[in-house]
Amino acid sequence: MKVLVLGAGQLARMMALAGAPLNIEVLAYDVGSGQVVHPLTQQLMMKGLDTAVTYADVITAEFEHIPHNILEVCEASGKLQPTTQAIKAGGDRRLEKKLLDRASVASARYQIINNRDDLEQAVNTVGIPMVLKGALGGYDGKGQWRFTSVEQADQLWQEISPFLAATPDQAIVAEEFVPFDREVSLIGARGKDGSIAVYPLTENTHHNGVLSLSVAGKTDSQLQSQAETMFKAVAETLDYVGVLAIEFFDVGGKLLVNEIAPRVHNSGHWTQQGAETCQFENHLRAVCGLPLGNTTLLRSTAMVNILGEDTLADEILSLPQCHVHWYGKEKRPGRKMGHINVCANSLDELNDKLGELAVYLDPAAFPVLCK
Template sequence: MRVGILGGGQLAQMIAQAGANLDMSFKFISPDPKACAAPYGEHICADYQDEQAYQQMLEWADVFTYEFESIPKSVVESLEKKLALLPSSKALNVAGDRLKEKRTFNGLGIPTANFAPVDSLESLQSAVEQIGLPAILKTRSEGYDGKGQAVLRDVSQLEAAWQSVGQVPCILESMVNFSREVSIIAARSKQGEIVYYPLTENHHREGILRLSLPLQNDPYQQQAEKLAKALLDELDYVGVIAVELFQVGESLVANEFAPRVHNSGHWTIEGAHTSQFENHLRAICGLPLGKTDAINSCAMVNIIGKLPREEDVAAIEGARFHDYSKDEKPGRKIGHITITSEGLSGEAFNANLKCILQLVGEDPELR
C-alpha cells in the first residue's frame, strides 16, 4: 500500500515507522527541507499549494492522510475529489475552526465551556458581558501548545489581548473549573468499527503537554467513549481521532478534538498491543483494526527544547527514547520518552518516571 502524507514532522515520521511492519511505502509533502519524516520515505520538498507536487503524489499514492490541521482548505477538497483522503475534509474543516468545533459538540449534546464568537474589539467586549471573566480568547484557527491564546481576568486587558492574538477571528471561552484533563483516542474503520484506547490523563505546563498517563479501568472510560462515538459517527470518520476533555465534577466536558494521531497517544508505541499510528494506517487502508489494550502500566514524557543525553535515558529501566531529529529550540517538542512497568514493581516504576521528568527539566512531582 502506498500512502501519501501531507506533512513531514514527527507524527508523519511515527506513522511511517509503524507502516514498516505492514509492508507500506510513504511519500511526504512538506516545505521543510529538514523534514524529520524524510528518511522513512520519499520527501517532496514543496509548498502545500504546489500543484506539481500533488500531481506526483496522485500518480503514485493509493490513499492520502495528513499529520496536522492547517492545510489549505482548497488543497484538501481538490485532492479528495481525485483520491481517498482520510480523515475527510469534513472532519478537517470542523477541527480547524474552534467555533464550528464547539457548535458541532453542542449539536451532538456534548457539553463544552460557554463560548461566543469574536470578530472585533467591540464584539470581544460584548462577548465578555455574555460569558463573564475569567475567560480565554483563542484564535478560531491555527494556534496550538498555548499559542494564539490570551487569558482575560479583567476588562482592562481586552485591547491588549485582542492585539496579541493578531486581531483575527476568535472565540471567547469561559474558564472551566476542572479537576483533571484527559483524552480519549479512538480509531474508526471504513466499515464503522470503532476501537478505543484507555483514557489518558494529561498534565500541561505553559500550554504544552508534558506528561501523559494511560489509565486502565478508569471510571470515566465509558462516558468518554460515548462522547467520542457520537462525534466519529457524525463525521463518518475514518482514522485515528483524539478528543480532549475536562473532568468537571462527575461529568466530562469537551475541549477540542484532533483529526489525526495525537501527542497524548505516543505511549501506545510501547504500551499498547497496537499503536495509534498502526491503527491509523489500518483504518485508512481498509485493514482490520488492532487491539488497543494497554500491555502494562505506562507513561509518556515530552522532551521540550533540549534533548537529554541518550545514555542517561538508557540507564533508566523501562525507558524508551524517541528523538525526532529536530533542531533544539525553546518551547519546541523535539522528542519523547516512554516508560513501561514490565519487570518493575509499582514503586520502581514511579521512581523511574520521576527520574525521567527530572532528566527533561520537569517537576518530578508533576503527576
C-alpha cells in the same frame, strides 16, 4: 498500500515506522517546502503534490493547519481520510464548536468574537472569567488570553485587535473558564466500516501550554464510558475515518470536550509500548480500510515529552522499562524532539519508575517530572 501524509514531521515518521511491517509505504508531503519526502529519511521521493496524489492509494494528514487549496486537491482525488470537513474542524475553533454542538457533546459555553461589541456581549453570554482563544492556527497554548474582570476589556482589545487583523478570516472563540480537576484525552480509531476501537483515557499534564506528561490507565470505567460515548458521537457526526483524539476537562467526574484533533496525537504516543496496537498502526489500518487493531492496555504506561533537548543520559537506556523515541530533528528551544515511554506493572510502580527516570533528567527541561 501507499499512503501520502500531509505534513512531514514526527507523526508522519512514526506512521512510516508503524506501517512498514504491514507493507504500507508512507510518503510525506512537506506543506512548507512543497516537497514529497520519505518521513524517515527526509529524502526527496518525487516532485509535486499532483504526482504524489496520483501515486498514493490513500491520503491523510498529520496536522490540521493545512492550506485549503492543498486540501481541495486531495479531497478531489477521493483518497483523503479523514475528510476536509474533519481536518478543518480541528484547525478552526468556530467549526470545532459547531461540530460539538451538532454532535450534542458537552463543552464549555462559548461565543465567537469578531469585534469589540462581541467581546462586550460575551461578558453576559459566556460570563467572566473566560478564556479567549484564536480561532485559527493556535495550539500548544499560543494565541490565548484570560479575561478575568470587566476592567481588562480595553487592554485586552488592544492585544486582540492586531491579532485579528494579522490573519485573514481570524476570529476569537470566547469560552467560559472551566475550573477543571484535570485534563484527560481519548484516542480512538474509526474504520471505513464504521467500527470503533478506543484506547483507555490518558491523564495529561501541561507546562506553559505544552503537553509534558501523559499517563494511561488512571481513570475509572465511568469516566471511560462517558468519553467513549462522546467519541462515538463526534466520530459518527463526521463520518470519521482514522485516529481521532479528543481532549477533555474532567470537572468533578463530568467530562467537557476541550478540543479535538483529527489525527494521531501526542497524548497517544504511550500506545507504542503500552497498547496491543499503537495509534500510528491503527490510523493506517483505518484509512487503508483494514480491520482495526486491538487497543487493550498491556500495562500502566506513561509518556514524557522531550522538549528542546537532543541528548539524554545513557543511564536512561539502562532503565528496564524505559523506551526512548527520538524524532531525528534539529534542536530548537522548546521543540518536540522526542519522548520517553515508561511502563510498569501497576500505577504505583509506574510512579516509582518515573521517579527513577527523573534522577537522570535536567529539571530545567523536565519541570513536571522533576518537580
